[in-house]
Amino acid sequence: MRARDLLARKLERVRALFDLHRARLQQDEDLKDLLSRYLRAFADTEAVAREVGLSDFCARCGREGWGTCCGEDMEFHCEDVLLLANLLLGVEFPTRRHQPKGCYFLGEEGCLLKVRPLICRNFICPELADHLGPENIRKVQQALGPEAETLFLLCLRLKRLCPEI
Ligand code: SF4
Numbered sequence: 001m002r003a004r005d006l007l008a009r010k011l012e013r014v015r016a017l018f019d020l021h022r023a024r025l026q027q028d029e030d031l032k033d034l035l036s037r038y039l040r041a042f043a044d045t046e047a048v049a050r051e052v053g054l055s056d057f058c059a060r061c062g063r064e065g066w067g068t069c070c071g072e073d074m075e076f077h078c079e080d081v082l083l084l085a086n087l088l089l090g091v092e093f094p095t096r097r098h099q100p101k102g103c104y105f106l107g108e109e110g111c112l113l114k115v116r117p118l119i120c121r122n123f124i125c126p127e128l129a130d131h132l133g134p135e136n137i138r139k140v141q142q143a144l145g146p147e148a149e150t151l152f153l154l155c156l157r158l159k160r161l162c163p164e165i
Pocket residue numbers: 057058059061062066067068069123124125126127128
């Protein structure tokens with residue numbers, strides 16, 4: 001089966017599970033709390049990324065196309081459970097790939113997902129590592145801790161509530 005068909009099937013399956021379990025998931029207080037905690041932790045990581053100059057450096061890389069982040073097939077790193085969390089947060093999956101060689105979830109202004117795979121969040125290419133230096137790399141990695149932990153708990157809760165995922 002071609003990658004395009006595999007992806008279409010994957011998205012269709014997650015949407016169907018969302019439709020089936022939506023009401024129950026939306027009423028679960030633990031899940032609501034974990035989603036809020038994840039968004040706060042994500043925002044905290046982003047604040048550190050801005051402070052140390054990571055955001056500007058990667059945004060420039062994205063505009064000028066130096067690097068290989070957010071490339072084609074990266075969408076397959078987005079587990080179904082993570083996509084389900086995105087639907088719960090109101091994310092709409094794109095209906096087409098915006099950039100021919102880009103990840104399916106890469107929009108005009110960057111990633112369209114609110115809940116993202118850890119591999120997307122903790123990747124530091126050699127050029128970025130040189131730009132940041134060891135102290136700032138340590139700050140970014142430290143900032144990612146709460147986000148990674150909350151993502152783990154969020155996925156666990158979703159899997160408990162929706163075992164088919
Ligand atoms: S990590 Fe490196 S390749 Fe990826 S967006 Fe940043 S600068 Fe570009």
